[in-house]
Amino acid sequence: MSNESFYVTTPIYYVNDKPHIGHAYTTMLADMLARTHRLLGHDTWFLTGTDEHGQKVQEAAAARGVPAQQHVDEFVQRFEELWKRLEITHDDFIRTTEPRHTRVVQAILQDLYDRGEIYQDEYDGLYDVRSETFITERDLPEGCTLDNLPDHVKPIRETNYFFRMGKYQQWLIDYIQENPGFIQPDFRRNETLGFLRKPLEDLCISRPKSRLAWGIELPFDANFVTYVWFDALVNYISAVGYQSDETQFARRWPCQVHLIGKDILTTHTVYWPTMLKAMGVEMPKCIFAHGWWLSGRDKMSKSSGNVVNPLEYADRFGVDALRYFLMAEMTLGQDAAFTEDVFVKRYNSDLANDLGNLTSRVLKMVHTHSEAAVPAPSDGILQDPDAANLWKVVNAAVEGMTAQIEAMRPDLGLADVMTAVREANKYIGLRAPWKQAKEEDKQTLFDTLYMALEALRVCSALLYPVMPAKMKALRHMIGAGEGEPGPEHLRTFGVLPAGTPLIEGEGLFPRVQVKKTEPQAPAPKATKKAENVKEISEIGFEDFGKLDLRTATITAAEKVEGADKLLRLQLDVGGAPRQIVAGIAQHYAPEDVIGKTIVIVANLKPAVIRGVESQGMLLAATQGKRLTLITTAGEMDSGARVG
Ligand code: MSP
Numbered sequence: 001m002s003n004e005s006f007y008v009t010t011p012i013y014y015v016n017d018k019p020h021i022g023h024a025y026t027t028m029l030a031d032m033l034a035r036t037h038r039l040l041g042h043d044t045w046f047l048t049g050t051d052e053h054g055q056k057v058q059e060a061a062a063a064r065g066v067p068a069q070q071h072v073d074e075f076v077q078r079f080e081e082l083w084k085r086l087e088i089t090h091d092d093f094i095r096t097t098e099p100r101h102t103r104v105v106q107a108i109l110q111d112l113y114d115r116g117e118i119y120q121d122e123y124d125g126l127y128d129v130r131s132e133t134f135i136t137e138r139d140l141p142e143g144c145t146l147d148n149l150p151d152h153v154k155p156i157r158e159t160n161y162f163f164r165m166g167k168y169q170q171w172l173i174d175y176i177q178e179n180p181g182f183i184q185p186d187f188r189r190n191e192t193l194g195f196l197r198k199p200l201e202d203l204c205i206s207r208p209k210s211r212l213a214w215g216i217e218l219p220f221d222a223n224f225v226t227y228v229w230f231d232a233l234v235n236y237i238s239a240v241g242y243q244s245d246e247t248q249f250a251r252r253w254p255c256q257v258h259l260i261g262k263d264i265l266t267t268h269t270v271y272w273p274t275m276l277k278a279m280g281v282e283m284p285k286c287i288f289a290h291g292w293w294l295s296g297r298d299k300m301s302k303s304s305g306n307v308v309n310p311l312e313y314a315d316r317f318g319v320d321a322l323r324y325f326l327m328a329e330m331t332l333g334q335d336a337a338f339t340e341d342v343f344v345k346r347y348n349s350d351l352a353n354d355l356g357n358l359t360s361r362v363l364k365m366v367h368t369h370s371e372a373a374v375p376a377p378s379d380g381i382l383q384d385p386d387a388a389n390l391w392k393v394v395n396a397a398v399e400g401m402t403a404q405i406e407a408m409r410p411d412l413g414l415a416d417v418m419t420a421v422r423e424a425n426k427y428i429g430l431r432a433p434w435k436q437a438k439e440e441d442k443q444t445l446f447d448t449l450y451m452a453l454e455a456l457r458v459c460s461a462l463l464y465p466v467m468p469a470k471m472k473a474l475r476h477m478i479g480a481g482e483g484e485p486g487p488e489h490l491r492t493f494g495v496l497p498a499g500t501p502l503i504e505g506e507g508l509f510p511r512v513q514v515k516k517t518e519p520q521a522p523a524p525k526a527t528k529k530a531e532n533v534k535e536i537s538e539i540g541f542e543d544f545g546k547l548d549l550r551t552a553t554i555t556a557a558e559k560v561e562g563a564d565k566l567l568r569l570q571l572d573v574g575g576a577p578r579q580i581v582a583g584i585a586q587h588y589a590p591e592d593v594i595g596k597t598i599v600i601v602a603n604l605k606p607a608v609i610r611g612v613e614s615q616g617m618l619l620a621a622t623q624g625k626r627l628t629l630i631t632t633a634g635e636m637d638s639g640a641r642v643g
Pocket of ligand 1: 259
C-alpha cells in the first residue's frame with residue numbers, strides 16, 4: 001500500500017436490507033483501516049454507500065404503496081443512522097440513485113456501446129428472480145429440471161444488451177497471475193482462477209423496462225435499464241470524480257483496497273476488472289475478501305433467526321467493545337464465530353482485566369501520590385532495565401500495528417498492543433509502587449508512574465482507531481489532550497508534560513458477568529477397551545443429516561510446500577470451485593488424483609492447514625498404513641448429493 005494515499009471502500013449495501021452484523025463488520029473494518037492510516041499520517045479517503053436499484057427495491061416500494069425514490073430515501077436513513085451510532089468516519093456516502101452516479105454510469109455505457117464493447121442479442125434461457133441473474137440448467141436446485149422449475153426461476157426469451165466480458169478472459173488470468181496482491185487472500189485468488197478455467201461468457205447488462213423499471217436507463221435504448229451490478233460497481237469511481245473531477249480522481253484512484261465479503265467475489269474479481277479494462281481505467285490495487293461471521297458454527301440467516309443485531313451488543317456492552325471484539329476476533333479472510341460467550345470472554349480478559357485494570361491502577365496512584373498531576377520523571381528514567389524493557393515492548397506494538405495493518409491482519413496488530421498493555425501491568429507488579437510510596441524519596445515512585453502513563457499514552461493512540469470514544473476518554477484522563485492522536489508522538493518518549501492535571505473518570509470497561517452455562521457432565525472414564533478402539537456413540541439420523549456429502553471432481557493437485565503429507569486439491573463441485581487440503585500425499589502423487597470423482601464433506605467449517613485454506617474434507621478409507629480414496633462406483637457428475 002502506498003504511503004501517500006489510502007483509498008478504502010466497502011460494498012455498497014442493498015438499501016432494502018435491515019442492517020446486520022455483516023454490514024456493520026465490513027464498515028467497521030474499513031473505518032478501522034481508515035482511522036489507522038490517518039493516525040499514521042496518510043492521505044486517506046473512505047467510501048461507503050447504498051445500492052438502491054433493482055427488482056427487490058421496486059417490489060418493496062410497491063408493497064408499501066410508495067414511489068421507489070421515496071422508499072429508498074426513507075430506507076437509506078437506517079444505514080446513515082447506524083454508521084453514526086457506530087462512530088464510522090466515512091469521507092463520503094454514495095447512493096446509486098444520485099445524479100453524480102447515474103450520469104457516470106450512462107457516460108460509461110455510451111462510451112462502451114460506441115466502441116462496440118456492448119452489443120444487442122437475444123437471450124433464451126432461465127432467469128432467477130430471487131438473485132436477479134440469468135442461470136443455466138446446471139444451477140437449478142436439487143431435484144428440479146427444465147420441466148419442473150422452482151417458483152423463483154422462469155424461462156425467458158428476450159432481447160438484451162451484452163458486455164463483451166468473455167474477450168478479456170486471458171488478459172484477466174494473466175493480470176491476476178502477474179499481480180499476486182490483486183486478489184487477497186491467496187485462496188480467493190485461486191478461487192477466481194478456478195472460475196476462469198471455464199469459458200468466460202459475455203455479461204448481460206440490461207433488463208427490459210417491461211420487467212423492471214427501477215434502474216438507470218440505457219443512454220442508447222430507452223426501453224432498457226442497467227443491470228444492478230453493472231451500475232453498482234461503478235460507484236467506486238463515480239464517487240471520486242471519474243469523468244467529473246480529474247484532480248480528485250487522480251488523487252484517489254487507484255483504490256488501495258476494496259473490502260468485500262466472500263459472497264461477492266466473482267462480481268468484484270471478474271466483472272469489475274474487465275469493466276475497468278474495457279473503459280481503459282487502471283485496476284484497483286487490491287480486492288480483499290473477508291470471511292463470514294457465523295452464529296456459533298452456523299451461517300446467520302433470517303430464516304433461522306440467528307442474525308446478530310449489532311445494535312443490541314452496542315447497547316449492552318458499548319460501541320467500542322463491539323468494535324474491538326470484531327477486529328480482534330476475526331482473522332481476515334477466515335470465518336469467525338460470534339457468540340455471546342466468546343464476546344464476553346474477550347471483553348473481560350482484554351478490556352476489563354488488562355486495559356481497564358492498568359488504567360485504573362495507574363490513575364488511582366497518581367491521584368493519591370502525585371497530587372492528581374503527571375509526575376516529573378528523572379532524566380535517566382529509561383536507563384532502568386525494567387523501564388527500558390517496557391518501552392521496547394511498547395515500541396514493538398507501534399511497529400507491529402503498522403506492519404499488521406499493511407498485511408491486513410488487524411487482529412495481530414491488536415494482539416501486539418495487548419502484549420504491551422500486559423507488559424505495563426507486569427512492570428507495575430515488578431516495581432511495586434505501593435512499596436515505593438512508603439519511601440522517603442518519591443522519585444522512584446514518580447518514575448514508575450510516569451513510565452506507566454507513557455505506555456498508556458502510546459497504547460491508547462494505537463487503540464484509538466478501534467475504540468475511538470473510550471480511547472478519547474482515556475487520553476483525556478491521562479493528560480494526553482483531547483485532540484486525535486497523530487503519528488508524531490508514537491515513537492517519542494516523554495511526551496506527557498509533567499504537572500498536567502489528570503482527571504478521575506469512570507471505570508472504562510466494567511467487568512461483565514459471564515452467563516452461567518449448564519454444568520458439563522463428567523467425561524466417562526476410559527475403559528480398557530477404549531484404549532485401542534475409540535468408542536463411537538450412536539448418533540440419530542438428524543445428526544447424520546447435518547452432513548452435506550457431495551461428489552467432487554479433482555481438477556488440479558499439488559504438494560503443500562514444507563508438508564510431506566499434504567496435497568492441495570482444487571475441486572469442481574457442481575460448477576463451483578473449491579480448495580481442500582488433504583493428508584494423502586504419501587499415498588497418491590498429485591498426477592494420480594487429477595480427474596478422480598471423490599466424496600467430500602462440503603459443509604465442514606473451513607480451516608487453515610499450513611497456511612492454506614481447506615474448504616471441506618475428503619473421505620478416505622484407512623487400514624493400518626493403507627489409504628484409499630472413496631470414489632463413486634459408476635459415472636456421476638460432481639456436486640451430486642451422497643447419503
Ligand atoms: N449490493 C451488493 C454489493 C455491491 S458492491 C458494488 C451487496 N450488498 S449486501 O447488502 O448484500 O452486502 C453484502 C456484504 O455484507 C458482504 O459482501 C459482506 O461484506 C457483508 N456481509 C453480509 N453478511 C455477512 C456476514 N454474516 N458476515 C460478514 N459479512 C457479511 O452484496
